[in-house]
Amino acid sequence: MESDMALHLASDILEDHFGGAVERVGTVLLRRGALSVQEIMRFTTEQTDRMSQEPLRFQHVRNALLTLVQHGLVTVKPHPQAANSGDDLRKMMQVYSMDVEDVIIRLRFPKFVEYCFVSYGDIAAELLMTTLKFGGVTAEFAVAETKRAITNVSNDEVHQDFWKLVDKRLICPAEPCTGARGLALACGSASPAPPIAACAASSSSSVAAASPPPLMDRDSNGSRLGNGAKRKRSPLNDDDESEEGQASTQVVAMSTPLQDGVQEAQDQVVKPFGAPQQAELAPVFRFNRPVLDLCVRKNMICRLVEERVNSHAAQVVATLLTGVQPRHGGGRGVDVAFMKFQQINGLMNELGFHQAGRDPERQKDKLFKVLDLLAAHKDGLVKRRSLQSSAPPISDGGGSRPLRRGAAAPTSALQQPQGELVSEWCLDWQRARKLLVDAATSQLIRDQFGIAGLRMFNLLSEANPPQRLEEWQIFSICMVPPAEGREALNEMVRRAIVNWQEVPRNSSLPLVASYWLYYVDHRRLESALVWNVLQAILNLRVRFRQEMANGAALESRAGSLTKREKHMLRAGRRVEDILERSYLVLDAG
Numbered sequence: 001m002e003s004d005m006a007l008h009l010a011s012d013i014l015e016d017h018f019g020g021a022v023e024r025v026g027t028v029l030l031r032r033g034a035l036s037v038q039e040i041m042r043f044t045t046e047q048t049d050r051m052s053q054e055p056l057r058f059q060h061v062r063n064a065l066l067t068l069v070q071h072g073l074v075t076v077k078p079h080p081q082a083a084n085s086g087d088d089l090r091k092m093m094q095v096y097s098m099d100v101e102d103v104i105i106r107l108r109f110p111k112f113v114e115y116c117f118v119s120y121g122d123i124a125a126e127l128l129m130t131t132l133k134f135g136g137v138t139a140e141f142a143v144a145e146t147k148r149a150i151t152n153v154s155n156d157e158v159h160q161d162f163w164k165l166v167d168k169r170l171i172c173p174a175e176p177c178t179g180a181r182g183l184a185l186a187c188g189s190a191s192p193a194p195p196i197a198a199c200a201a202s203s204s205s206s207v208a209a210a211s212p213p214p215l216m217d218r219d220s221n222g223s224r225l226g227n228g229a230k231r232k233r234s235p236l237n238d239d240d241e242s243e244e245g246q247a248s249t250q251v252v253a254m255s256t257p258l259q260d261g262v263q264e265a266q267d268q269v270v271k272p273f274g275a276p277q278q279a280e281l282a283p284v285f286r287f288n289r290p291v292l293d294l295c296v297r298k299n300m301i302c303r304l305v306e307e308r309v310n311s312h313a314a315q316v317v318a319t320l321l322t323g324v325q326p327r328h329g330g331g332r333g334v335d336v337a338f339m340k341f342q343q344i345n346g347l348m349n350e351l352g353f354h355q356a357g358r359d360p361e362r363q364k365d366k367l368f369k370v371l372d373l374l375a376a377h378k379d380g381l382v383k384r385r386s387l388q389s390s391a392p393p394i395s396d397g398g399g400s401r402p403l404r405r406g407a408a409a410p411t412s413a414l415q416q417p418q419g420e421l422v423s424e425w426c427l428d429w430q431r432a433r434k435l436l437v438d439a440a441t442s443q444l445i446r447d448q449f450g451i452a453g454l455r456m457f458n459l460l461s462e463a464n465p466p467q468r469l470e471e472w473q474i475f476s477i478c479m480v481p482p483a484e485g486r487e488a489l490n491e492m493v494r495r496a497i498v499n500w501q502e503v504p505r506n507s508s509l510p511l512v513a514s515y516w517l518y519y520v521d522h523r524r525l526e527s528a529l530v531w532n533v534l535q536a537i538l539n540l541r542v543r544f545r546q547e548m549a550n551g552a553a554l555e556s557r558a559g560s561l562t563k564r565e566k567h568m569l570r571a572g573r574r575v576e577d578i579l580e581r582s583y584l585v586l587d588a589g
Contacts, residue, residue, distance in 0.1 A: 010103040025064040034097035071135035338424040468517040496528035
C-alpha cells in the first residue's frame with residue numbers, strides 16, 4: 001500500500017486528526033523512512049512553503065513525535081551507529097519510522113467501536129473509544145473518562161467491562177518503546193497526564209484468541225441478544241473528538257473467554273524509562289489492531305454466508321471461526337484449528353445456535369449436513385479431513401460424529417473405536433479472504449460501471465481458462481447493447497480494470513484492421529482497485545470538508561436567513577447527504 005495515493009490519504013488523516021505540525025512530520029517519515037530528529041527537522045525545513053507555512057522548530061518536532069508515539073504510529077529504535085554503544089548513547093541517538101497502514105487503519109475506528117458496542121455494550125464501547133481517542137490509557141484513566149461520559153454506571157461495572165476487553169484482547173498492554181524516555185500521555189488539558197509505561201508482557205502473550213464474529217442480533221424466539229438497555233450519556237463538550245467514518249450493519253457477537261487473561265494483565269508491573277527501579281506505575285493499554293481487524297473480518301464473512309446461503313450456515317461458519325486466532329507470537333496471518341464434530345456441536349450449544357426444545361438428534365443431523373455441504377463445494381469455506389482415531393472406545397452421550405470411510409455412524413450411540421476414521425472440520429481462511437475480496441471487487445465494479453459493466457467483468461475474470469475476447473463477442477455473450485457496453489468497457493480500460501491487446505492480422509495492415517482483445521490481469525487489478533478506492537476516499541474527505549466549511553456560516557445563523565440563503569443551505573445539506581451516502585457505499589465495500 002506504499003503508493004503515492006496512500007501517502008496522500010495518510011497525510012490528510014494525520015492533518016485531520018492531529019493538526020498541521022504532526023502532518024508535516026508524519027509525511028516526512030512516511031516518504032523518507034527512518035530518520036533521526038535532526039534529519040526530520042532538516043527535511044521538514046526543505047519542504048516548508050515559506051509563503052504560507054512557518055518553519056518547524058525543535059519544540060514542534062518533539063511534540064509531534066510525542067503525539068505520534070503516544071498513538072502508536074511511530075516506532076522508535078536505536079540509531080544504527082549507536083547499536084553497540086552504551087545505554088546513554090543509545091537513548092540519545094534514535095531513529096523514528098512510520099507505517100502507512102497504521103495511519104490508514106484509523107479510518108476503521110468507527111467499525112471497531114460499533115463491533116464493541118453491539119458485542120459487549122455501551123460501557124465497553126466507551127472504554128474502547130477512550131483508548132482510541134487518547135492512544136494509550138491506564139485502567140483508572142479509562143474508567144474515569146467512561147464514568148464522565150456515561151453517568152448512571154457504577155465503578156465496578158466499568159472496571160468489569162474494562163478487564164473483559166483485556167480478557168478478549170480487544171485492548172492489550174502496550175509493549176516497551178525503546179527510547180520513549182520521559183514521555184507523557186497527552187490526555188487533555190483538564191486532566192493530569194498519566195505517564196507512559198512500558199509493559200513487561202512478551203509479544204507472545206499480547207495477542208491471543210480473537211472473539212468469535214458477531215452473527216445475529218436476535219435469537220430463535222425473536223428476542224434481542226447482547227448489550228441490554230442503553231444507558232444515559234452526559235452531554236458532549238465542544239472539545240470532544242469524534243472519529244470519522246460510517247458504521248455498517250452489525251450483529252451481536254458470541255465470545256469464548258481466555259484463560260488467565262485478566263489476571264495476567266492486572267498483575268503486570270511496569271516501569272517508565274529513566275525512572276528509578278523502585279518506582280512502579282500502572283500499565284498502559286492500547287487497542288489491539290490485529291484482533292479487532294480479525295473480528296471485523298469474521299463478521300463480514302458471516303454476513304456474506306447469511307446472505308448467500310442461509311442463517312443456519314452462517315451460524316455454523318461463526319462456530320468454526322472461533323478456531324481462527326491471531327498467529328501465536330504476534331506475526332502476520334492467523335492460526336486455524338481443526339474441530340471434531342462433538343466440539344462443533346458443543347460450541348453451537350454454548351453460543352445458543354441450537355433451538356431449545358428441538359430434537360437433539362435431528363439438530364446434529366442438520367449440522368452434519370451443513371458441514372458436508374460447505375466442505376463438498378470446490379470453492380467451499382470449510383475444510384474436512386479424516387484422521388485415524390487412536391483413543392480407546394468412548395461414548396459422550398451423542399456429542400460426536402465419527403466416520404468410517406465417509407459413512408456416518410449411528411447417532412444413538414456415537415463412539416470412537418480405536419483405528420476408526422474420524423472427521424475434523426475447520427474454516428479455510430484463504431478461501432474466506434478470497435470471498436471477501438471477490439465480494440468487495442464485485443460491489444466496486446457494480447457501483448462504478450453498473451450491472452452491464454459487472455457482467456462483462458465477470459465474463460473476462462471468472463472464465464477458466466481466462467478469456468481474451470473482442471468487444472462484439474463480449475456484448476453478444478453478456479447481452480449488452482453495443483453503445484452501452486462500449487462506453488462501460490472503455491471506461492474500465494481507462495481505469496486499468498480491464499486491459500486490451502492488439503493482435504495484427506498481418507504485418508502490412510494498419511492498426512484499425514487489427515484484432516483488439518480485452519482481458520483482466522488480476523495482478524494489475526488489485527493495485528488499480530486499491531488506488532481507485534484510496535483516491536475516492538481522499539476525494540470524499542476533501543469535498544466533504546470543503547462543503548462543511550462553505551455551510552458553516554449559514555448553519556451558525558439558521559434562524560435568521562433570507563429566502564435565497566435558506567435555499568443555499570438546503571442545497572449544501574443535500575450535497576453533504578450525497579457525500580455521506582457515497583462514503584457509506586464505499587465503506588461497505
